[in-house]
Amino acid sequence: MATADILEDLRKATPLFQMALTSLPARTEVDFDRVFAQMSADRPDVGTYSRMRVSKLCESAGK
Amino acid sequence: MRRREFITLLGGAGAAWPLAARAQHAPGKVARVGIIDDSPSWDSFRQRLRELNYVEGQNIAYVYLRTDGSPAQLDAAAAALVQVPVNVIVAFGTPRAQAAQRATKTIPIVAISISDPIAAGLVTSLAHPVGNITGNTILGPDIVTKKLQILKDAFPAVARVAYLWS
Numbered sequence: 280m281a282t283a284d285i286l287e288d289l290r291k292a293t294p295l296f297q298m299a300l301t302s303l304p305a306r307t308e309v310d311f312d313r314v315f316a317q318m319s320a321d322r323p324d325v326g327t328y329s330r331m332r333v334s335k336l337c338e339s340a341g342k
Numbered sequence: 343m344r345r346r347e348f349i350t351l352l353g354g355a356g357a358a359w360p361l362a363a364r365a366q367h368a369p370g371k372v373a374r375v376g377i378i379d380d381s382p383s384w385d386s387f388r389q390r391l392r393e394l395n396y397v398e399g400q401n402i403a404y405v406y407l408r409t410d411g412s413p414a415q416l417d418a419a420a421a422a423l424v425q426v427p428v429n430v431i432v433a434f435g436t437p438r439a440q441a442a443q444r445a446t447k448t449i450p451i452v453a454i455s456i457s458d459p460i461a462a463g464l465v466t467s468l469a470h471p472v473g474n475i476t477g478n479t480i481l482g483p484d485i486v487t488k489k490l491q492i493l494k495d496a497f498p499a500v501a502r503v504a505y506l507w508s
Contacts, residue, residue: 293490300504304507324500327503
């Protein structure tokens with residue numbers, strides 16, 4: 280299932296469960312500081328992520 | 343086993359498809375659980391079984407087989423578990439689950455963290471799986487809504503969801 284499809288499904292489904300969705304794109308390693316700062320400032324109740332690609336970025340950032 | 347217990351047992355963040363096959367466990371017998379490629383991921387699995395009074399050395403035994411992840415070794419490991427025989431095979435990830443599926447049509451298989459069980463050919467339906475395979479899935483068609491539903495059931499106060507993606 281493509282990330283865009285997941286995002287679209289989340290956008291449609293979250294209101295059904297009285298939830299608000301925050302989309303946090305992180306396409307490069309430098310995006311992570313911005314994304315985590317945003318989450319720290321505006322803390323969500325739960326986080327989810329597109330597993331494979333973000334995992335690869337995490338691995339890359341750790342090198 | 344109820345659905346919520348099943349999800350907790352596996353520690354999965356995804357959705358579970360209903361339990362279609364169960365390992366039979368009679369009092370006084372040792373249940374043999376076959377695991378291909380042991381890893382720390384299984385610690386919570388074993389811990390939860392201990393909490394359910396499945397104590398290693400008393401009424402449960404784990405049979406571990408390691409592979410290099412190649413299809414040939416996965417098939418060989420799955421076939422070896424069938425030969426033991428084990429009472430249930432638990433498989434983390436699609437390749438291991440598919441190897442177990444190729445090895446047996448009768449021994450129950452619990453497939454964990456599967457991207458898309460239908461596309462992988464493990465089951466024909468998440469709602470009504472047939473055969474000897476059950477488990478959970480992390481991503482797949484129609485799963486997003488189900489994940490949110492499970493999340494809301496477990497934590498009704500959750501209102502703000504962040505999605506990190508690339």
